[in-house]
Amino acid sequence: MTHEAWATVMVVLPLLAAAAAFLLGGRWAAWAGNLAAPVLVAGAAVLALAVGRGEEVRHALGGWGAPLGIEWRLDGAGAAMQLATALVGWGVALFATGYEPHGDLERAPGRFWPPFLMLWAGLDALCLSADVFNLYVALELIALAAIVLVTLEGKAAAVTAAMRYLLVAQVGALCYFVGVGFLYGFGTLDLTQLGAAVRPGVPATLALALMTVGLMAKSALVPLHVWLPPAHSAAPSPASALLSGLVVAASMLVLLRLWAAVFDAVAGEALKQAIGALGVASVLWGSLLALRQERLKPLLAYSTVAQVGYLLLLVPLGGAAGAWPGGFLLLIAHALAKAAMFLAAGLILEALGDDRLPSIHGAARHMPMTVFALGIGGLTLMGLPPSGGFLAKWLLLGAALESGQWWWALALLAGGLLAAGYVFTILAHAFKEASDAPFTPVRPWMEGIPLGLAVVSLLMGLAGAPLTALLEAGAP
Amino acid sequence: MNWTGLPPVLIVLSSLLPGIAIFFLAEERTRLRVALNLGGAVLKMALTILMLWGVWRGQRFEFTFALLPGADFVLRIDALALLFVTLSSTLWLVTTVYAIGYLEDSPNRSRFFGFFSLCVTATVGIAQAGNLLTLFLFYELLTLSTYPLVVHRGTDAALDAGRVYLAYAVTAGAVLLAGIAWLYALAGPFDFAAEGGALAHVEREHRTALTAIFVLLVGGFGVKAALVPLHGWLPRAMVAPAPVSALLHAVAVVKAGAFGIVRVVYDVYGQTLAVDLGVTTPLAALAAATILYGSLQALRQDDLKRRLAYSTVSQLSYIVLGTALAGPVATIGGLVHLVHQGLMKITLFFCAGNLAETLGVHKISEMDGAGRRMPWTMTAFTVAALGMMGAPPVAGFVSEWYLGVGALAAGQGWALAVLLVSSALNASYFLPILHRAWFVERTAPWPHEEPARSGRLETSLSLLGPAVLTAALSLGAGLLAGLDGSPLGWSRFIAAQEFPL
Numbered sequence: 001m002t003h004e005a006w007a008t009v010m011v012v013l014p015l016l017a018a019a020a021a022f023l024l025g026g027r028w029a030a031w032a033g034n035l036a037a038p039v040l041v042a043g044a045a046v047l048a049l050a051v052g053r054g055e056e057v058r059h060a061l062g063g064w065g066a067p068l069g070i071e072w073r074l075d076g077a078g079a080a081m082q083l084a085t086a087l088v089g090w091g092v093a094l095f096a097t098g099y100e101p102h103g104d105l106e107r108a109p110g111r112f113w114p115p116f117l118m119l120w121a122g123l124d125a126l127c128l129s130a131d132v133f134n135l136y137v138a139l140e141l142i143a144l145a146a147i148v149l150v151t152l153e154g155k156a157a158a159v160t161a162a163m164r165y166l167l168v169a170q171v172g173a174l175c176y177f178v179g180v181g182f183l184y185g186f187g188t189l190d191l192t193q194l195g196a197a198v199r200p201g202v203p204a205t206l207a208l209a210l211m212t213v214g215l216m217a218k219s220a221l222v223p224l225h226v227w228l229p230p231a232h233s234a235a236p237s238p239a240s241a242l243l244s245g246l247v248v249a250a251s252m253l254v255l256l257r258l259w260a261a262v263f264d265a266v267a268g269e270a271l272k273q274a275i276g277a278l279g280v281a282s283v284l285w286g287s288l289l290a291l292r293q294e295r296l297k298p299l300l301a302y303s304t305v306a307q308v309g310y311l312l313l314l315v316p317l318g319g320a321a322g323a324w325p326g327g328f329l330l331l332i333a334h335a336l337a338k339a340a341m342f343l344a345a346g347l348i349l350e351a352l353g354d355d356r357l358p359s360i361h362g363a364a365r366h367m368p369m370t371v372f373a374l375g376i377g378g379l380t381l382m383g384l385p386p387s388g389g390f391l392a393k394w395l396l397l398g399a400a401l402e403s404g405q406w407w408w409a410l411a412l413l414a415g416g417l418l419a420a421g422y423v424f425t426i427l428a429h430a431f432k433e434a435s436d437a438p439f440t441p442v443r444p445w446m447e448g449i450p451l452g453l454a455v456v457s458l459l460m461g462l463a464g465a466p467l468t469a470l471l472e473a474g475a476p
Numbered sequence: 477m478n479w480t481g482l483p484p485v486l487i488v489l490s491s492l493l494p495g496i497a498i499f500f501l502a503e504e505r506t507r508l509r510v511a512l513n514l515g516g517a518v519l520k521m522a523l524t525i526l527m528l529w530g531v532w533r534g535q536r537f538e539f540t541f542a543l544l545p546g547a548d549f550v551l552r553i554d555a556l557a558l559l560f561v562t563l564s565s566t567l568w569l570v571t572t573v574y575a576i577g578y579l580e581d582s583p584n585r586s587r588f589f590g591f592f593s594l595c596v597t598a599t600v601g602i603a604q605a606g607n608l609l610t611l612f613l614f615y616e617l618l619t620l621s622t623y624p625l626v627v628h629r630g631t632d633a634a635l636d637a638g639r640v641y642l643a644y645a646v647t648a649g650a651v652l653l654a655g656i657a658w659l660y661a662l663a664g665p666f667d668f669a670a671e672g673g674a675l676a677h678v679e680r681e682h683r684t685a686l687t688a689i690f691v692l693l694v695g696g697f698g699v700k701a702a703l704v705p706l707h708g709w710l711p712r713a714m715v716a717p718a719p720v721s722a723l724l725h726a727v728a729v730v731k732a733g734a735f736g737i738v739r740v741v742y743d744v745y746g747q748t749l750a751v752d753l754g755v756t757t758p759l760a761a762l763a764a765a766t767i768l769y770g771s772l773q774a775l776r777q778d779d780l781k782r783r784l785a786y787s788t789v790s791q792l793s794y795i796v797l798g799t800a801l802a803g804p805v806a807t808i809g810g811l812v813h814l815v816h817q818g819l820m821k822i823t824l825f826f827c828a829g830n831l832a833e834t835l836g837v838h839k840i841s842e843m844d845g846a847g848r849r850m851p852w853t854m855t856a857f858t859v860a861a862l863g864m865m866g867a868p869p870v871a872g873f874v875s876e877w878y879l880g881v882g883a884l885a886a887g888q889g890w891a892l893a894v895l896l897v898s899s900a901l902n903a904s905y906f907l908p909i910l911h912r913a914w915f916v917e918r919t920a921p922w923p924h925e926e927p928a929r930s931g932r933l934e935t936s937l938s939l940l941g942p943a944v945l946t947a948a949l950s951l952g953a954g955l956l957a958g959l960d961g962s963p964l965g966w967s968r969f970i971a972a973q974e975f976p977l
Contacts, residue, residue, distance in 0.1 A: 364630075368587060372499070375620075384620065384649070385613040391544055394609075394657070401661035409657065413650045420646040424623075428638065433630030464544040 003050055004059040006043045007072055010082065010124040013039060018117035021110065029110035030097045033117055037090040040120070044079075044086035051079040052470040059128075071190065073130035075474030077328045080467070081253055082127040084332040087456060088245050088339040089120050095343050095449045096238040100350060103153030105236065112152060112236070119145035119242060126250050131189040132180050135254050139176070143169040143218070146247045149239035150231050158234035165231040168217050168224070172251075175214030182207035183262070191261040204266045211258060212275070218251035221312065222282040225305045229289075232304065233297035237346025240297060244304040245339035249331050252311050256327065259315050260476035272316040279312025280411040287418030291425065296345045296355040299422055300338065303381060306415065307334045313396060313408050320403040325471035326395025329464075333388030333457050337380035340453035344373040347450065351442050357425070361434035364427075367442065371430045373450035378423030380457045383416045388460030388467075395468075481539035483527055484551035484604050487561060488597055490520040491568070495593025501586045510576055513589055517569040520600070524565045527553050532969075538606065546665050549613070550606030555970045556743075556811070559963070560603035560735055563815050566949075567727055567822055568596045570942045574826060575719035577938025578833060588628055592719075594621035599728040602735060607667045608656045608693075608744065611736060615652065615700075618732055619645040625720045626713050637712040644699050644709040652696025655689050659744075662689070668743035675745055683753060686745070690755045693740045700733025701796060702789045704766040710789060714781040718829025721781060726788055726821035731814060734795040738810070742974050747802040760800035764894040766793035771901035778839050780828045783905060784821070787864065790898065791817045798879050801891060804975040806882025808967045813875035815963035816863070819950040820872055823860035826943035827853050834935040836924025840909055845918030850934040854913045856947035861906040863950050866899045871953035874964055 001009075017036035021029035050057055057074040065071050074082070096116070101109040122141035129135045147169065150162040182204070183189065186197040198204050213224075220228035232243050259267075286306030293299035310330055317323035347370045348363055349355045364371045380389030393412055400408040460467065494516035501509050527537065530553075537553040553561070575592065579585055598621055601614030619642075627638035662682055666674040675686065699706040713725055741750050741759075750756050770790025777783040794817065798810020830853045831837040831846060847854040863870030876895055883891035929935045957964040 364587070365584060368499070379620070382646075384616050386617070390613075394547065395544065397653070397657040398661060401657055409654065413654055416653075417646060417650050420642065424639075424642055424646075427623075428627065428635050431624065431627045431630055431638075432635060462543075464547075465542045468544055 001046075003047060003055070003057045006046055007057060007059045007074065007128055010040060010043050010047070011121050011128065013043075014117045014121035014124065018114045018121065021113035021117060025108070025110040027110070029113040030093075033093045033113045034097060036117065037086075037093040040124075041086040041090050044083040047074055048079040048083045048470060051076055051473050052466060054473060058130075070134060071130055072128040074128055076471045077253065077257070077324075077475070078127035079473075080328055080332050080470055081249065081335075082124055084249075084335045085120065085123045085127070085246055088241065088335055088453065091339060091343065091449050091453045092116070092238045092241055095241075095346070095446060098443055098446045099236075099238055099346065102236065103155055105152050112149075112238070115145040115148040115152075116239070116242065119149065119247070123246055123250055126253065130191050132183055132191065132194070132258070133189045135257075136173070136177055136180055139218070139251060139254065140173055142247055142250055143173065146243055149242065150235045152239065153234075153236055155234065157230065161227070161230035161234045164227045168227045172214040172217035175210045175217070179207040179211035179214065182210070191257060195261040195265070198262050198266060200266050204263075208263045208266055212255065212263070215251050215255040215258075216278070219248050219255065219308050220305050221278060221308060222285045222305065225282065225286065228305060229298050229301040232301040233295070237297075237342055237349065240301075240346070241339035241342035244301060244342055245335040248304055248308055249335050252308055252331065256311060256314055260324070264318055264476070272318065276313050276316035276408060279309040279315075280408075282306060282309025282312070283411060283415040284418070287415060287422065290422040291418065293422075294357055296348065296357065296360065296426065297342070299357075299426065300341050300345060303419065303422060304338060306419065307338070307381060310396070310412070310415065313400070313411070316405060317396070317399045317403060317408065319476070320399035322395040322402075323399035324475045325468040326392045326399060328471045329388055329395065329460070329467060330392035333380045333392055333460050336453050336457035336460070337377035337387070337389065340373050340450040340457065341377040343450040343453070344370045344377070347442050347446060351440050353438065353440070357429045360426075360429050361432040362439070363430040365433070366439050367447060369444075369447040369451050370442075371427070373447075373454040374430070375423075375427055376451070376454035376458050378419075378427070382419040382423055383412070384420075386461035387458050389457070391461055391464045391467075480535070480537045483523060483530075483537045484539045484553050487520060487523050487527070487565075487600050487604065488551065490516050490523060491593045491600070492597040495590050495597060498586055498593060499590035503583070503586055506585075509586065509589060513572050513576065513593070514569075516593065517565070517572050520565040520596075521569055524558070524562050527558055528562065531555055531558055540606075543609070547609055547660075548607065548665065548667075549610050550667055551601070551604045551610065552606035552668075553604055555966065555973060556738070557604045559811060559814060559966055559970060560731065561600050563731070563818050564596060564599045564603065564728055567723055567818060567946070570945060571719050571723040571822070573938055574722070574829070574942040575717075577936050578717065578719050578829060580936075584628065587624065588717075591621045591624045595625065595724060595728060597621075599732060602732045605668075605739075607665070608659065609665075611739065612649075612652060612656055615732060615736065616649050618700075618729060619649060622720075622724055622729055625724065626716045628717060628720070629715070631715075634715050637709075637715045640712050641709045644706065648696045648699035648706070651692050655692030655696060658685070658692070659689050662686075668739060669746075674743065675749060686749075687753050687755060690740070690745065690750070690753065693744075694737055694759060697733045697736035697740065700729055701737060701792055702730055702733070702766070702770075703762055703793065703796065704769045704789070707766070707770070707789045711782050711785040714779075714785050718825060718832065721785075722822050722825035722829065725785065726825050727818040730788060730792050731818060734792050734814065737796055738799050738814075741799050741802070742807075747974070751802050756800045756802050760797055760888070760891065763793040763797040763800055764891060766790065767797065767894055767898045768901070771898055771905070775901065775905045778841055780831070780838060780840055780843070780909075781825070783840065784824050784828060787824075787902070787905070788821055790902075791821065791864065794875065794879060794895075797891060797894075798882065801879075801882055801886045801888055803882050803886035804971050805878055805885045807971045807974060808964070809875050809878030809880075809882050811967040811970055812878060812964050815967075816871035816875045816950065816953060819946055819953060820860040820863040820870070823856050823943055823946040823950060824864075826939070826946065827857040827860075830935050830939050830943060833939060834926055834929045835922040836926070837922065840912065842923055843909060843912045844916040845913070847914040848918070849922070852934060852940055852944055856943045857913070858910055859947040859951055861910060863954070865902040865906055869951070869954045871950045871957070871963070874954055874957045878964075
């Protein structure tokens with residue numbers, strides 16, 4: 001199959017599977033998802049290998065190239081994100097097949113699959129998109145599917161959280177869309193062409209402000225983060241894994257691409273530093289709030305706020321060597337690790353009936369594999385070797401020090417320490433012995449899924465050379 | 477890659493793979509677990525002996541793998557690496573036997589032995605690391621794999637100790653990372669270099685930065701090496717099961733810190749540059765302060781393991797002192813103490829574990845008459861304790877002799893005074909223990925005598941054997957110090973490379 005064909009499969013297959021899952025319903029819905037997932041993993045791997053080899057993967061839909069038509073173009077960052085999406089998606093598909101449904105899902109467990117597969121299609125489309133309007137469409141598809149996922153169990157808290165999420169996502173999308181309008185004044189929507197055409201001035205500044213704020217709201221960066229923790233913790237656990245691992249990363253990917261291709265030339269140094277400072281604020285504030293949580297899922301959700309903050313450092317670090325691959329390495333390592341941790345949290349919830357931290361005492365004895373998955377995923381959050389998160393942090397540290405902006409290095413180290421604080425809070429509770437906790441055994445193969453994802457995030461630490469080569473393909 | 481890259485990797489894998497396999501074993505598969513443990517330990521030992529032979533004949537073994545562009549993962553076996561590898565693989569084998577006996581029938585053994593193997597993996601990785609980045613990788617792995625062992629029992633005290641341990645160790649890791657990243661930004665990627673250090677090319681224009689980085693690096697390693705005031709975690713970590721205290725908190729973890737300092741002084745900065753920057757004298761002063769402070773604190777403890785822990789704090793700084801004095805003879809003294817202290821201290825901890833397991837004795841005040849009840853254990857204890865005081869012919873005497881002579885040779889007579897005072901202090905906290913054990917009559921019953929442990933021998937063979945063996949090794953290392961193959965002979969071999977005369 002040609003690369004163009006694979007690129008088409010990546011978007012069309014999950015859409016078809018979503019339709020099939022919707023029509024079939026019930027137990028058959030899971031079949032649709034589980035048949036599509038391995039194909040999508042294979043496709044993502046083929047495309048990533050091609051991009052890593054330096055081949056150009058582009059596809060002009062309907063034969064019309066930019067600026068008139070829609071053109072898909074896969075760069076290294078997109079290919080890596082697509083691969084992470086596929087791996088997490090496959091893990092979630094397997095997990096959701098065996099997961100005990102709760103709330104409204106109990107009556108119609110098949111309802112999980114259509115929004116899940118729509119989300120997958122949206123993420124793949126986003127990775128392939130190379131123009132600001134297509135990115136908008138993909139972002140909308142992702143946001144709507146994500147909001148539906150939050151509400152699936154139908155609990156009051158989930159619906160409230162989803163409404164807030166909807167509000168923020170729509171305002172963010174609107175901001176972004178108006179920004180697209182301003183950018184269209186430069187005569188094109190294609191990212192590369194925009195980079196050449198854009199001129200400093202009021203329209204560019206307005207576009208920058210609107211799009212940056214809109215995407216920051218969607219990525220839950222401080223101070224626009226309040227919607228995320230309730231939404232991510234109220235969602236069913238497999239959905240939380242998707243939301244925290246992938247959805248937030250998607251809007252971040254768009255933000256970073258826009259800055260690298262278009263805004264970097266427009267913005268002044270002070271503004272870049274200010275945006276970096278907002279990132280640090282996210283890291284610190286998110287981590288501090290994570291430390292204060294008494295439940296596992298909200299803790300993990302606040303940790304997402306913190307981890308996304310690191311990525312904003314790419315704005316001030318801009319062209320420093322290692323910053324771009326470092327940032328995206330962090331993005332994908334976090335996606336895998338956080339998904340693993342949310343799935344592990346789901347199993348703990350299943351086994352112990354509660355995710356309050358004092359209730360997980362004894363988890364290390366009852367379900368060592370799951371606690372192990374939490375620990376290994378935690379390595380990436382803390383940025384400790386040999387995880388993918390460590391390599392990312394090493395690259396970012398190097399970029400900060402070599403560009404003479406040592407203050408970002410301090411933020412990176414402080415963030416790691418705070419992360420160690422909340423990760424080990426979880427582990428300490430899990431290691432504590434408790435004799436009388438009620439415990440429902442979970443299926444052993446399900447324990448393997450979070451462990452597998454966590455191990456992938458760990459082994460990324462050994463694949464640093466090929467991964468950076470991939471991420472630097474088509475990098476600014 | 478040719479075959480010379482293989483042995484360093486195999487030495488790491490010989491404990492990593494069994495460790496991973498053990499995690500997945502069901503709790504009741506005792507025999508398979510023991511087979512995996514001992515098989516890995518014996519294989520590692522065999523590989524180490526082969527390497528000793530190869531390195532003695534001038535062969536070098538190196539494995540390189542690009543972690544990132546410009547950042548290599550390097551495992552390299554040189555003489556200094558082998559000193560530490562040999563120590564850890566020998567003691568791992570011994571401690572594994574001990575731990576199998578010690579943990580009979582206790583819960584979560586798969587988890588325990590899995591992490592135990594990971595710890596040893598990390599330790600031999602630290603020993604073989606060929607540059608700072610690789611060293612850091614394994615250094616952090618060591619922190620992470622010891623935490624579950626410290627909190628193994630899951631009690632409040634254990635979790636508390638674990639929290640303190642992490643607070644120290646993770647912060648130290650961040651400080652270390654800052655230092656390493658700064659050094660890489662300044663000097664570019666570089667490997668450890670014997671003879672002269674690796675920083676000659678940036679020496680001139682960055683003296684202040686290099687001094688600051690030295691402080692960061694020594695600060696990062698100093699936590700595990702328990703330099704005062706960074707030692708607070710060590711006495712608390714003594715809540716861990718005895719094999720953990722024995723191998724990790726007497727040997728692997730603390731030695732990793734001391735070893736890191738040795739590498740930084742000799743193979744990163746090179747002792748000429750280090751002396752030139754004026755950082756060795758403060759380091760020597762800090763080491764001397766630690767030696768005295770540790771001994772003074774040890775005097776005040778009644779809990780046996782805590783007294784031993786403070787004694788570790790004190791003894792470790794002998795190694796740092798030997799390094800910081802920066803002369804050939806003192807270097808030999810510091811390096812050989814890396815091995816000697818390990819042998820003697822592990823013996824003491826094994827004996828403390830035997831007393832606790834067999835008789836329920838945890839405090840020194842409960843030890844009256846222990847010599848009559850457990851003569852083999854207390855004989856081993858006595859040999860090691862005499863060594864700690866520096867009495868000939870036990871190994872400790874050899875280290876102290878070289879350190880003392882080295883201090884004089886380096887023109888730092890005050891260090892000799894510190895060593896003498898420390899020996900006196902060592903005597904004043906070990907002799908009362910020996911006195912109680914051998915010469916005071918037992919009047920009360922033992923606190924908690926374990927009937928299952930008593931048989932024909934004073935306690936289980938798997939507990940007694942390792943203690944007697946390591947005591948014999950400490951004695952042998954002292955008696956046979958003149959041989960080329962002794963720890964002393966090997967240390968001279970290393971020093972001859974650092975100080976080509």
